[in-house]
Amino acid sequence: MSVFDVCSFILILIAVIFEYYYIYTFIKSKKGKYPPFVPTKKTVLNEINNTAAPFLSLQEHKNIVEPGCGDARILKMLADAYPLHSYIGYEWDYVPYFLARFKTRKYKNVKIERKNFMLADYTAVGLVVLFAGTEIAQDLSVKLKQDLPAGAIIISESFRLPNFNCIQEVGTGKKNRFFLEPKLYVYQA
Ligand SMILES: C[S@@+](CC[C@H](N)C(=O)[O-])C[C@H]1O[C@@H](n2cnc3c(N)ncnc32)[C@H](O)[C@@H]1O
Numbered sequence: 001m002s003v004f005d006v007c008s009f010i011l012i013l014i015a016v017i018f019e020y021y022y023i024y025t026f027i028k029s030k031k032g033k034y035p036p037f038v039p040t041k042k043t044v045l046n047e048i049n050n051t052a053a054p055f056l057s058l059q060e061h062k063n064i065v066e067p068g069c070g071d072a073r074i075l076k077m078l079a080d081a082y083p084l085h086s087y088i089g090y091e092w093d094y095v096p097y098f099l100a101r102f103k104t105r106k107y108k109n110v111k112i113e114r115k116n117f118m119l120a121d122y123t124a125v126g127l128v129v130l131f132a133g134t135e136i137a138q139d140l141s142v143k144l145k146q147d148l149p150a151g152a153i154i155i156s157e158s159f160r161l162p163n164f165n166c167i168q169e170v171g172t173g174k175k176n177r178f179f180l181e182p183k184l185y186v187y188q189a
Contacts, residue, residue, distance in 0.1 A: 025093060035133035037096045039070050040157060044184075045077050047172045048129065048155060051184050055127055055153050056082040062126030063088065067117030067140065072100035072110070074129050079110050085126075090117040122147035131157040138162060148189035156185045164189065 025036050040048070056062065056078065062085045066075050069089025079087050087110040091097040097114045104110040113120075122128065122144055132140060141161040144154065154161060158180040164187035172182045 021095065028093065033133075033135050035068060035131070035136060037070055037093055038131075039096075040074060040131055042073075044157065044172050045073065047170055047184060048074060048157070049077060049081055051155055051168070051170050051186060052078060052082075052127065052129070056085060059084065061085060063124055064127045064129065065120070065122060065125045066090070066129045067120065068130070068132060069100055069112065070096045070131075072104050072112060074131075075100075075110055075112075076103055076107070078129070079104070079107050083109065085109065087111070088113065090115045090120050092116055118143060122152075123149065125149070126152055128152065128154045129157075130154060130159075132159055134159060144189070150189055152189040154185075154187040154189070156187065158183065160185055161187055 028034070029036055056064070064075070064078060064085050064087045066072075066087070066089045069075055069091045072089050072091075075087045075089050079085075087107075089100055089110070089112045091100055091112060092114060094114075097112065100112045104112060118139065125148060128144065128148070130137075130140070137156070137159040141163045144161070145163045148154075154164065160166070166185050167188050168186035170184040170186070172184060
């Protein structure tokens with residue numbers, strides 16, 4: 001077997017794994033209803049940090065939750081900036097879940113759960129950070145309306161939430177992915 005054969009075999013193996021992963025995520029996403037793993041751009045992270053600052057700078061402990069936390073880049077950034085609070089990320093896809101677990105392994109105040117975020121409990125949450133999708137934003141909005149305590153804040157990247165009054169819109173310029181709305185929407189329960 002030549003080096004060329006070995007390289008070809010490895011490339012084919014990687015292609016097959018990726019293909020199966022994408023088929024798995026497409027089926028899991030109920031044909032696109034639930035968003036796939038598309039991480040927030042690093043340039044938008046600063047805007048999220050600035051927008052969360054007035055709520056997290058206060059010296060009062062809060063539970064911060066991210067439904068569909070991907071590789072936990074947002075939770076990690078917020079936990080670095082505001083270590084007083086507790087952070088929970090829900091992620092059901094194995095690849096981002098293990099990345100998130102690895103990246104936050106040294107953080108005592110960050111918990112990553114492999115769980116469907118529609119089945120989570122949001123009744124003791126002070127801030128929700130969210131980068132979901134048009135369809136799931138509707139369902140999640142109903143769930144958050146039922147669960148969240150009065151005064152809780154939601155920061156939604158690119159997607160509007162029905163059922164809540166928007167208290168702030170923050171432009172993220174031409175920094176967003178694809179053709180998504182370059183905005184953060186802030187809501188108060
Ligand atoms: C658009 S990505 C955003 C990732 C991360 N929040 C960020 O901004 O970088 C959405 C994530 O939600 C996860 N997800 C979608 N539906 C979910 C569900 N019902 N429960 C848990 N995670 C879900 C996907 O696997 C994906 O990683």
